[in-house]
Amino acid sequence: MDLLVPILAAAVRSGTPILYATLGExxxxxxxxxxxxxxxxxxxxxxxxxxxxxxxxxxWLGLAVAFGVGAALCAIHAFLCVTLGVNQxxxxxxxxxxxxxxxxxxxxxxxxxxxxxxxxxxxxGLSEIPLLxxxxxxxxxxxxxxxxxxxLLWFFLLHTRPGLKLRAVGESPIAAAAAGISVPTVxxxxxLFGGGLAALGGAYLSVVNSHMWVExxxxxxxxxxxxxxxxxxxxxxxxxxxxYLFGGVGALQLRVQAAGTSxxxxxxxxxxxxxxxxVLTGISIRKGKGILLGAPAALGLPFHREDRD
Amino acid sequence: MTTASPLVDLxxxxxxxxxxxxxxxxxxxxxAGEVHALLGENGAGKSTLMNVLCGLYRPDEGRIFLSGxxxxxxxxxxxxxxxxxxxxQHFMLIPVQTVWxxxxxxxxxxxFILSKSAICRRIDELAGQYxxxxxxxxxxxxxxxxxxxxxxxxxxLFREARVxxxxxxxxxLTPQEARQLFSTLRRMREEGHGVIFISHKLDEVAEISDRVxxxxxxxxxxxxxxxxxxxxxxxxMMIGSRVVPAVNKRAGxxxxxxxxxxxISVLNDKDLQxxxxxxxxxxxxxxxxxxxVDGNGQTELCEALVGLRPLVEGSLAFDGREMTGxxxxxxxxxxxxxxxxxxxxxxxxxxxxxxxxxxLRHYWRDAFRKGPFMNWEAxxxxxxxxxxxxxxxxxxxxxxxxxxxxxxxxxxxLARELDGDPRVVIAMQPTWGLDVGATAFVRERLLDxxxxxxxxxxxxxxxxxxxxxxxxxxxxxxxxIMGLLDDPRLATEEMLGLMMAGKPLAxxxxxx
Ligand SMILES: Nc1ncnc2c1ncn2[C@@H]1O[C@H](COP(=O)(O)OP(=O)(O)O)[C@@H](O)[C@H]1O
Ligand SMILES: [Mg+2]
Numbered sequence: 001m002d003l004l005v006p007i008l009a010a011a012v013r014s015g016t017p018i019l020y021a022t023l024g025e026x027x028x029x030x031x032x033x034x035x036x037x038x039x040x041x042x043x044x045x046x047x048x049x050x051x052x053x054x055x056x057x058x059x060w061l062g063l064a065v066a067f068g069v070g071a072a073l074c075a076i077h078a079f080l081c082v083t084l085g086v087n088q089x090x091x092x093x094x095x096x097x098x099x100x101x102x103x104x105x106x107x108x109x110x111x112x113x114x115x116x117x118x119x120x121x122x123x124x125g126l127s128e129i130p131l132l133x134x135x136x137x138x139x140x141x142x143x144x145x146x147x148x149x150x151x152l153l154w155f156f157l158l159h160t161r162p163g164l165k166l167r168a169v170g171e172s173p174i175a176a177a178a179a180g181i182s183v184p185t186v187x188x189x190x191x192l193f194g195g196g197l198a199a200l201g202g203a204y205l206s207v208v209n210s211h212m213w214v215e216x217x218x219x220x221x222x223x224x225x226x227x228x229x230x231x232x233x234x235x236x237x238x239x240x241x242x243x244y245l246f247g248g249v250g251a252l253q254l255r256v257q258a259a260g261t262s263x264x265x266x267x268x269x270x271x272x273x274x275x276x277x278x279v280l281t282g283i284s285i286r287k288g289k290g291i292l293l294g295a296p297a298a299l300g301l302p303f304h305r306e307d308r309d
Numbered sequence: 310m311t312t313a314s315p316l317v318d319l320x321x322x323x324x325x326x327x328x329x330x331x332x333x334x335x336x337x338x339x340x341a342g343e344v345h346a347l348l349g350e351n352g353a354g355k356s357t358l359m360n361v362l363c364g365l366y367r368p369d370e371g372r373i374f375l376s377g378x379x380x381x382x383x384x385x386x387x388x389x390x391x392x393x394x395x396x397x398q399h400f401m402l403i404p405v406q407t408v409w410x411x412x413x414x415x416x417x418x419x420x421f422i423l424s425k426s427a428i429c430r431r432i433d434e435l436a437g438q439y440x441x442x443x444x445x446x447x448x449x450x451x452x453x454x455x456x457x458x459x460x461x462x463x464x465x466l467f468r469e470a471r472v473x474x475x476x477x478x479x480x481x482l483t484p485q486e487a488r489q490l491f492s493t494l495r496r497m498r499e500e501g502h503g504v505i506f507i508s509h510k511l512d513e514v515a516e517i518s519d520r521v522x523x524x525x526x527x528x529x530x531x532x533x534x535x536x537x538x539x540x541x542x543x544x545x546m547m548i549g550s551r552v553v554p555a556v557n558k559r560a561g562x563x564x565x566x567x568x569x570x571x572x573i574s575v576l577n578d579k580d581l582q583x584x585x586x587x588x589x590x591x592x593x594x595x596x597x598x599x600x601x602v603d604g605n606g607q608t609e610l611c612e613a614l615v616g617l618r619p620l621v622e623g624s625l626a627f628d629g630r631e632m633t634g635x636x637x638x639x640x641x642x643x644x645x646x647x648x649x650x651x652x653x654x655x656x657x658x659x660x661x662x663x664x665x666x667x668x669l670r671h672y673w674r675d676a677f678r679k680g681p682f683m684n685w686e687a688x689x690x691x692x693x694x695x696x697x698x699x700x701x702x703x704x705x706x707x708x709x710x711x712x713x714x715x716x717x718x719x720x721x722x723l724a725r726e727l728d729g730d731p732r733v734v735i736a737m738q739p740t741w742g743l744d745v746g747a748t749a750f751v752r753e754r755l756l757d758x759x760x761x762x763x764x765x766x767x768x769x770x771x772x773x774x775x776x777x778x779x780x781x782x783x784x785x786x787x788x789x790i791m792g793l794l795d796d797p798r799l800a801t802e803e804m805l806g807l808m809m810a811g812k813p814l815a816x817x818x819x820x821x
Contacts, residue, residue: 160421161413168403168414175401178365179415180386297405306326306366 007251008135012143013209015247017042017201017218019146021225022232022239023153024197028074029229030157031190032170032298035077036092039222040099041195042202045070047103049203050213051110059118059207063142063200066207070199071192073099078191082184085302100216110213117211118142142204146240149197154236166190170296173303183303198222220273227276231283233294242279246272314377315340316472316503317362317393322371324357331357333527334371339472339503344494346518346535347507348547351742352715353524355507356398359474363395364388386415394470396461398477404450408432408443408460412467435466439493450579454481454604462493473497474505479513480770481603484806491517509547511540523547548745564593567764568614568645568733573623575613583609584788586623591733591764596755598779598797599768602809606788607768608650611737614766615647616640627733641670643733646726650738650768652715656722659711663703663721666710667692670725699724700750716747723751727758734758737768752778772805784808 021038028035035041045066053062077095080086118140126137136147157163168176169186177183201221206213224246232239253268315338324332331354339345347355360366362373364382373380375391382388402411409428413419419428429445436442441459449457458478465473475494479487494517497504508514514521515535523530523546530546568591577583583606591597601607612618614625616637625632627643649655657666668688671677677684677691692706701720703713710718719739727734736755740748755778759765769775775782775797782797783790784805792814794800808814 159423161417161419161423162421164406164410164414164423168406171403171405172401175403176414178363178385178395178397178401180384180389181415182384182386 005131005134007248007255008131009138010251010254011244011248012135012139013247014250015244016143016146017204017209018221018225018228018246019150019240019243020201020204021198021222022228022243023146023149023236024194024201025225025229026194026232026234026236026239027153027166027197028190028194029299030170030234030296031166031187032173032296032301032303033078033081033187033191033194034088034092034300035074035095035191035194035198036089036226037074037077037095037099037195038092038198038225039218039220040096040103041070041073041198042099042205042218042222042225043103043216044073044099045199045202046206046217047107047110047202047213048199050115050206051107053115053117053207054110054113057116059116062207063203066199066203067196070202071196073199074191074195075188077195078188081302082187082191085304088300088302096222104215107213107215111215112212114212115207118208140208142208150236150240157236167296170298173298173301174305177303177305183305187303198225201225224272224276227280230295231279233283234296235294246275249275315374316376318374318377319358319362320372320374322358322361322373323369324354324361324366325369326357330527332361332368335524335527335529337362337522337529337532339505341471341501341503342498343519344498344504344506344517346514346521347505347524348509348511348514348521348543349524350509350547350744352526352744353509353547354527355524356476358524359395359476359505359507362388362472363393363474389415389468389470392469392471393474394465394468394472395474396458396465396476396478398480400457400461402449402457402461405448407446407448408452409445411449411460412445412464416468432463432467435463439463439466439496441493454602455483455486458482458490470502472503472505474507476507477509478506479508479510483602483809484772484802485810486806487513511543511547514543515540525549564595564762566590566592567628569626570614571624571626573610573613573625574621575609575618576621577606577609582621582788584613587785587788587790588623589766589783589790589793591766593764594759594762595780596759596765596767596778598775598782599766599785600772600775600782600805600809601768601770601785603770605785607737607785609788610785611647611649611735611766611768614735615645617647638673644729644731645733646731646735648722648726648734648736648739650741652718652722653711657710657718660709662709663696663701663706664689664692666721667695667725695724695728696721698728699754716743719743719747719751723754727754730761731758731763734763734765735768736765738770739767740769740771740774772802776800784814786811 021042025035025038048069049062049066052065053059056062077091080091081088120138120140123137127133157167165181166186169181169183173183202218205217228239228242228246231242249272253271257265257268318338320336322332322335323330335358337358349355357366361368364385364387373382380391403414409425409432412432413428432445441463443456443459443463449460452460458481478490482490494504494506506517518535520532521535521543522532523543525547571588572586573584574582574586575584587610589597599607609618613620616635616639620633627645632639653659658669664685668677668683672683677688689706696703696706699720701717701724703717710721713721723739739755740751743751755765755767767775767778779797781793781795782800783793785791786809791808791812804817
C-alpha cells in the first residue's frame, strides 16, 4: 500500500501530459486530419509555458499562452493539409522537426532556470477517500482539468451536434459536404484545438512536472500520444486509461532505478516504448471490427469538393 | 396539377472538368407537382447537372432561378436551405453512424445537445406517413442497399425539401422495390413536390415521368412531354442515330464442369460473413449468369473464386485439382481471369500507363524479361497488339490509364484479361457505366471467349443483360444462392425480382 499509492499517483501525474496530447490528437484525427507534428508542438508548448511563467510568474498565463501558440503552430498544418491538400504525413513530420529545432534554439537562454510552477491542490473531502483520494484527488489543478476534459470530449463527440459534424467530416467528407457542412472549417478548427491541447501537454511537463526547461524534454511522448489514439480506438475514455498505463510504466521505471538495481538504466528507460510496440502489435493482431469501426474512414485523405471518389 | 412558374429553373449551365465539358449550356426546369425525368447514357452529364443544382459543384457559367428569382448556391447548405435536396447515386450517408444521426447531419436546428428520442419520433412519424420504414437507431452500414436508399429519401423529406432529385435510384433495386419507389414518387408528386428522376432506362422514364429532358454528351437534346413520345424516339434522342449493335448469342454446347466451388463461406472486409456455404459450378463454353442486388456477396464471391479472398469453409477445384488456399499466381497461371467491378482500383492502376498496367499482369513470364530486367520492348509490342485488337482509343501507350474514358478503360482491362486462351473468366459488372456501343463490344468479346471454350461467370445487376447472355442463371441473396435456372428463357422478371429479394426458387412450386 505505501508503495502502491505513490506509484499510482505518479502514474497519473506522468500520464497527464500524454493525455492532453492524446485527446488533442483524437479530436484532430476524428475530423480526418492526421497530425504527426504533436511531438514538435509539445516541445514548443513546453518552452512557451515555461518562458511565459518564468517572466510573468503566473503558471496559468504560461499554460494559456502555450495553448494559443500550439494552436497557431498547427495553423501551418491546417493551411498546408486542409486548404492546400498537402500530404499529411510529410507535413506532420516537418512540423515535428521544426518544433524540435525551434524550441532548442529559442530556449537556450532558459536552460538551467527554474520556476515556482504549480502546487498540488488536494480536493477537500475527495482526497480523504482511501486509495482513490491520494491517487486521483491529491493532484494539481491541471490533472483535475484533464479529468473533466476526458468526459467533456467524450460527451461532445457522442452527444452533441458539433461532435456529430466532426465525426461525419472524418468519416465521409463528401457526404458531410453534401449535407451542407463546411469540411474545411471543421477540419481547421479540429486541427487548431488539437494543437492547443498538445502544447498544453508539453507545457504541463515544464510548468507543472519539472519546473524547468530542458531541450527535447518530451522525449517521444508526442509519438506515444499518436500511438495511444490507436490504442484507445479514437475514444477519449479508453485513451485516458492508456495514458495512465504508460505514465505508470514510466513512474515505475524511475522508482526501480532509484531503488538501485543491476538492470541497466537504458533498458528501463525503454520500457514505455517497448510497451507501446507490444500494445499496438496486440491490437493489430486482434484487428477486426473495433479498429475498423473506430478509425475515421477518411483519416489522412485530403478533400476537395469537386474531386471524384 | 402543374403550375406555370417552375420551382427551379437552370439556364445555360456549363461545367467543365479538365477542359472537358460535362455540361454544355444546359437548360432545365422542374415544376411543382411533376416528375421530370433526366435521361441520358452514362457520362452524359446528368449527375453533374444535378450536383450543380444542389450546390456541390459550382458551374462555370449559367444561372439558377428559384420561383423566378435568381439565386447563387455557394455550398450544398444554400441549396438545402432553398428546399432543394438530392439522393445521390451513392447516397452520401455516413456508414458508421446511425440512421437518426444521418438524418440530422448538417441541420442546425436541433440544439447543441442532441435529443435522440425527439429526433427518432420525428423520423418514425415521417416514415409512417410515406410508408418508408426504417429503424432510426440502426447503424447505416448494417442496412441493405435498398434500406439505405429509403434513409436517403426520408432525409430529403425530413429536411422539408420541395425539389427532390433522385440520381439513378432504381439501379440498386429489385423490380418490385422499384415499383414501390415509383408509388412513393407519385405520392410526392401529388403533394406538390417537384421530383427530378434520373435514369438511363427508357421504360422507367416512360412509366413514371410527366416530362423528360434528354442529355447527350453534355448537351441538352430536348425536353418533351413523356406521353407524346414513343420509346424509339426517346432512344434515338438519347444515343443519336448510332446503330445499336445487336448481340447475337451463338450456339455453344455446354461442356464438362471445369471449375467448382463447394460450400464456400467467406468474410467481408468488416469480418462479417458474406457467403454462407455457397456452391456453384462453371462449365466449359458456358456463361453462368449471377443476378442479385449489389452488395449481396457478389464481390466476395468473385474474389474468393480467383484466390484473392481466403475461404473460411468449403473448397475450390479446377480441372479436378484442389485449389483451396492456393496462391493467386496459381490461378493466374492456370488462366483463371478476373474482371473486377472496381476498374480503377482492383483492375488497373490509374496512374500507371498502358504498358505498365499490362506488365503488372504478366511481368513474371519469360517472354517479358531479360534476365532480371524487364523487357519493355516485348511488353510494349504485346500491349500495342491487344490495344489494337480491342480497339482501345488512347493517345499513346505511355499515358496514365486514368486519362482514358470509362469505356476505353474497360476495353483495356478486357483486352488484357481476355487475351490468349482464358479457361475461366470471372466477370463482374463488365458493362457497368458504358455507353451502348462499348456495352455491345464487351458482350461480344465475352461471347467470343465462350465460343472458344472458356467457362464464364457473369455477375450483373442488369437483368436484360443476364437474360441475353447466360446459358444458366443463378440468383444470389445475402450470400446464398436462391436458385439456379437451367434455362433462363423460362424466367420472368417478376420471379427473378422475388428471388433477388430472398424468395428461394424451390418455394415457387410447380410450373416454375
Ligand atoms: N468530379 C469530376 N471530375 C472529373 N470529371 C468528372 C467529374 N464528374 C463528372 N466528370 C465527367 O463528366 C462527364 C459527365 O459525368 P456524369 O455527370 O457523372 O454523367 P452521368 O451522371 O450522366 O453518367 C463524364 O465524362 C465524367 O467523366
Ligand atoms: Mg451519374
